[in-house]
Amino acid sequence: MSTAVSQTWYMTQRQxxxxxxxxxxxxxxxxxxxxxxxxxxxxFKKVVELGGFxxxxxxxxxxxxxxxxxxxxxxxxxGMGTLEEIQRGTLNRFLTTPVSRAALMNxxxxxxxxxxxxxxxxxxxxALAGGADYPGGVGGIAILVLAAVLLGTVFGALSNxxxxxxxxxxxxxxxxxxxxxxxxxxxSAFMAPSQMPSWMRHIADFNPLNWAMVAGRSAISEHPDWxxxxxxxxxxxxxxxxxxxxxxRTFRSYQxxx
Amino acid sequence: MSSTRAxxxxxxxxxxxxxxxxxxLNGMDVTVxxxxxxxxxxxxxxxxxxxxxxxxxxxxxxxxTATVAGHDVLRHPDRVRRAIGVVxxxxxxxxxxxxxxxxxxxxxxxxxxxxALDRRVAELLDRFSLAEAAGRPVKGxxxxxxxxxxxxxxxxxxxxxxxxDEPTTGLDPEARTAMWDEIDxxxxxxxxxxxxxxxxLDEADRLAERIAIVDRGRVVVxxxxxxxxxxxxxxxxxxxxxxxxxxxxxxxxDGALNGLPGMHEVLVDGRxxxxxxxxxxxxxxxxxxxxxxxxxxxxxxxVARPSLDDVYLRYAGRRYSEADAEATESLVLAGGAR
Numbered sequence: 115m116s117t118a119v120s121q122t123w124y125m126t127q128r129q130x131x132x133x134x135x136x137x138x139x140x141x142x143x144x145x146x147x148x149x150x151x152x153x154x155x156x157x158f159k160k161v162v163e164l165g166g167f168x169x170x171x172x173x174x175x176x177x178x179x180x181x182x183x184x185x186x187x188x189x190x191x192x193g194m195g196t197l198e199e200i201q202r203g204t205l206n207r208f209l210t211t212p213v214s215r216a217a218l219m220n221x222x223x224x225x226x227x228x229x230x231x232x233x234x235x236x237x238x239x240x241a242l243a244g245g246a247d248y249p250g251g252v253g254g255i256a257i258l259v260l261a262a263v264l265l266g267t268v269f270g271a272l273s274n275x276x277x278x279x280x281x282x283x284x285x286x287x288x289x290x291x292x293x294x295x296x297x298x299x300x301x302s303a304f305m306a307p308s309q310m311p312s313w314m315r316h317i318a319d320f321n322p323l324n325w326a327m328v329a330g331r332s333a334i335s336e337h338p339d340w341x342x343x344x345x346x347x348x349x350x351x352x353x354x355x356x357x358x359x360x361x362x363r364t365f366r367s368y369q370x371x372x
Numbered sequence: 373m374s375s376t377r378a379x380x381x382x383x384x385x386x387x388x389x390x391x392x393x394x395x396x397l398n399g400m401d402v403t404v405x406x407x408x409x410x411x412x413x414x415x416x417x418x419x420x421x422x423x424x425x426x427x428x429x430x431x432x433x434x435x436x437t438a439t440v441a442g443h444d445v446l447r448h449p450d451r452v453r454r455a456i457g458v459v460x461x462x463x464x465x466x467x468x469x470x471x472x473x474x475x476x477x478x479x480x481x482x483x484x485x486x487x488a489l490d491r492r493v494a495e496l497l498d499r500f501s502l503a504e505a506a507g508r509p510v511k512g513x514x515x516x517x518x519x520x521x522x523x524x525x526x527x528x529x530x531x532x533x534x535x536x537d538e539p540t541t542g543l544d545p546e547a548r549t550a551m552w553d554e555i556d557x558x559x560x561x562x563x564x565x566x567x568x569x570x571x572x573l574d575e576a577d578r579l580a581e582r583i584a585i586v587d588r589g590r591v592v593v594x595x596x597x598x599x600x601x602x603x604x605x606x607x608x609x610x611x612x613x614x615x616x617x618x619x620x621x622x623x624x625x626d627g628a629l630n631g632l633p634g635m636h637e638v639l640v641d642g643r644x645x646x647x648x649x650x651x652x653x654x655x656x657x658x659x660x661x662x663x664x665x666x667x668x669x670x671x672x673x674x675v676a677r678p679s680l681d682d683v684y685l686r687y688a689g690r691r692y693s694e695a696d697a698e699a700t701e702s703l704v705l706a707g708g709a710r
Contacts, residue, residue, distance in 0.1 A: 117483075124480050128466060135468045135509070204464030207525070210428045211481045212453045371391070372431045 118214045125213075125221025126228070132195070133229055143229075147184040147237045151176065152244070154304055166308035168335060170247075177241045177248075178258055178330040179303030181234045182323055185262035187294055188233060189226050189270035193277025193286045196222070200281065206372065219362050222274060223267055230266035234259040249336035257343060258330030264350040265326040271357035275364040297323050302331070325350050378442055380406040380533050380565035381427060386436035388422055388589075396422040397433065398589035404533075404567055404582075409559045411580030412569040413680070419589040420569035421461070424537050427567070428458045441532045454482070457531035461538050463522035467511035471502050471521050474510060475528060482529035496524040500554070516547030523554065534558065536568040540575060555579055573680040583680075587688040600683045606636070607652030607675050608682045611645040611659060614669035621668070628666050632658055637686065643671075646685060648678070 133140050155173045162172040169175045199205045208218055238255055242248070248255055276286055300317050301324035307315050318324040325346035332342045381404035388397040397419045404410040412420045425431035427440055429449040438445045441455035465474045475493045479485075484492060497503045500520040505513065510521065519539070526534055539555065540548040556579065559566055570576050576583050577597045584594040593600065617625060622640045629638045634650040635658075649655035652675035663670055676682075 121481065124477055128469065128477060131466070131468050131473075199464065201462075202464035202467075203460050203462030204466065206430055206460055207458065207463050208481070209430055210453060210456065210458040210460075211478070212450055212483075213481045369430070370432070372425060 118217055121214050121217035122220045122224060125217050126224040129195075129221055129225035130228065133225075143184075143188050143233060144236055146187070147180050147233065148240055150180045150183065151237065151241055154180070155244070158304060161305065161309070164306070164309050166306035168306070168331075171245070173241060173244060173246045174248075175306070175331070176304070177238065177246050178327050178334065179301070180241075181237050181258060181262050181330065182265055182301075182326045183298050183303055184233055184237060185230045185266040185326070186269055186297065186323060189230060189266035190273050190290045190294070191286070192222065192226055192270040193273035193275075194283065195277075196274045197277040197281060197283060197286070200278070200368075209369065209372075215365070216362075219274075219358070219365055223271065223358060226266055226270040227263045230263045231259050234262045248334045250334035250338055254334035254338065257333035257347070261326040261330045261333075261347060261350060264347070264354045265322060267354040268322060268350070268357045271354070271361040275357075275361040278361075278364045278368040297321060300324075302327050322350060322353055377406050379403045379439075380408075381410070381438075381440050381567055383423065383427065383438040384436055386423065386426060386433045386438060388419075388426065388431065388433050395589055397426075397436075400436070400586075400590055402427075402567075402584060402591065404565055406532075406565050407563050408581045409555075409566040409568065409579055411576040411583045412567065412586050413571070413573065413576040413580075413583050413684075414569075414586030415571055418571075418586040420571075420586055421537055422589075423586075424458075424460075424535050424567070424569060428456055428535055429453055454529075455532045457526035457529070457534045459522050459526040459534070459536045459539060461541060463525060465510045465518065465521050465525065468509055470507050470509055471513070471517075472497065472506040474521065475524060478525045479528045484529065492528060496527060500524045514547075515543055516550065519543060519547065519551060520554070523551075523558075527558075532563065533565045533567065536566060538569055538571070540570070540572070552578060573684070577680055585680075585684055585687055587684075592687040593683065597680065600680065601678045603683075606648050606650045606678075607655070608678050609647045609649050609652050609655050609659065610674045610676070611647075611663070611670055612672040613643045613645065613663075614671050616642045617668065624666060625663075625668065628662050629659065632662060635659075639685070646682070648682075652676075 155176055158176075159172050162169070162175065167175045196205075205218075238248070238258070273286065273290075276289065280286075300314060301321050302310075302318060303323070307318065310318065329343045329346035329350070332339045381402060383400055383402040386397045386400040389395050400419060400423055402410075402412070402423065412423060414420050422431065426433050427438055427445060429445055429452050432446065440452045443451040443455065445452050465471075469477070472493060475496060476489060479489045479492060494503075497506045500523065502517060502521060502524065505517060510518065513521065523536070523539070536555065540551050543551060552575070555566070555568070558564060559579070568579060581596060582594065583597055583600060584591040586592070617640065625640050625645070626638060629635065629645070629647065635655055636648045639646045647655065647659065656673050656675060660670060660673065
């Protein structure tokens with residue numbers, strides 16, 4: 115057991131290097147959310163006057179949306195990394211060593227989770243510097259970060275499964291560009307649900323992105339609705355477990371195709 | 373080599389078909405005695421890499437059995453993995469990690485740690501002339517340095533059996549010679565068994581104690597390089613014709629040439645004729661005379677000592693370069709290299 119844990123850590127460390135040793139890559143993943151935060155924060159500043167946002171400033175409302183959206187957009191490319199490792203021969207090299215198969219997969223999940231958590235905290239702090247307010251306190255922020263990590267795990271695992279299955283960059287790029295904006299706009303990221311057309315609101319109810327936003331937004335608010343937090347958080351957890359399970363299944367089918 | 377010890381590698385009747393009915397292996401048999409260097413020689417797509425994938429537990433055969441270092445690859449893949457080192461065609465060292473970090477990680481996966489790991493890593497860096505570059509990210513390494521690191525990665529845990537899949541493909545001549553010397557040195561090490569695949573005839577000739585020639589997913593002939601070449605008594609005479617002969621011309625030529633004294637195994641193939649002759653120099657005028665009488669013009673004639681190419685031609689029934697080109701082509705049609 116301890117071997118599997120330490121091997122998972124070796125695999126995580128190895129992947130974290132890609133982030134920590136390539137400053138350009140790290141900076142880009144952090145700059146993008148900042149742009150969202152200040153671009154949308156300024157563009158839609160006045161919509162908060164429409165009511166239904168539950169916050170005094172639009173920035174307060176926007177932060178969970180940007181945190182979750184960033185978690186999606188950084189994790190949905192995980193499959194590209196996996197694909198690169200397959201093509202470079204790295205995955206096959208590890209598969210001929212006694213390393214635990216679970217550690218190979220979990221290294222990915224833990225790495226993506228750590229990066230998502232880091233990215234989320236940076237967004238929260240930058241927004242704080244920009245005047246955002248978190249009445250829910252540190253505990254609320256922790257729940258928001260956790261929700262973002264779970265959502266990232268769902269899409270990271272699915273992206274990995276897709277990478278192993280199709281083994282084509284183009285498919286991953288195509289699906290990601292197709293999904294990112296509809297998923298974001300069919301959620302409460304930028305607009306209060308009460309201001310959305312009702313059909314959109316109903317779709318958003320089934321959008322995992324929206325679950326993470328609702329749970330996180332509620333947790334950092336002055337009076338969290340713990341029922342919302344638990345139900346959405348639980349659904350995300352279940353979805354994350356299912357996605358990781360699916361990616362492990364795909365991993366096995368990859369091995370059969372070698 | 374002792375006959376009482378169990379083989380280091382033993383594969384029996386391996387069959388493997390990939391999706392789309394691409395038959396990669398069609399009854400592959402390989403036996404490697406412990407402590408020897410064994411070469412699988414064949415053109416692209418002959419089934420060498422698939423054999424290595426099965427023996428290294430990456431892929432599973434449709435049928436057949438294989439043991440490596442005494443362990444069954446299907447029943448005890450984990451025991452096999454502990455006993456083998458694998459240097460694949462692309463071993464994929466982490467480009468952002470340094471050479472030393474790559475080796476350390478590889479060692480940790482086999483349970484090495486602490487001072488023992490540090491010692492082993494330093495030893496390998498030194499031995500493969502990578503000590504100076506050890507602290508630099510691998511993405512800055514030259515092709516030869518990367519290949520040496522790949523081999524070092526395969527040796528970290530002191531394996532019993534080392535698999536080298538096309539160890540010099542893509543290397544420049546200088547790096548290739550250096551890699552050959554390195555493999556020679558490895559071969560001298562106590563007890564290490566090496567199975568290498570190559571599609572270079574000269575590489576197999578230079579490195580392997582025994583060679584199996586692989587064609588279309590099975591071994592067509594096996595032996596020491598000298599015994600394989602020795603079976604081809606005499607010289608190889610190759611003639612190139614001014615124009616290709618058709619089916620009728622071929623029958624005619626076969627009849628005209630086969631009866632000539634001191635000549636064996638006449639092979640007419642398009643514009644080329646290959647003959648094995650007891651005395652190559654004496655055979656040329658005789659052949660030229662016979663061809664002239666048959667009304668066939670000759671563009672060039674060469675006499676050579678038999679090479680592995682001739683061995684290949686004899687057992688696979690086609691020329692090495694042609695088999696290579698044909699295999700590549702059919703793989704492209706089948707949708708990708710294996």
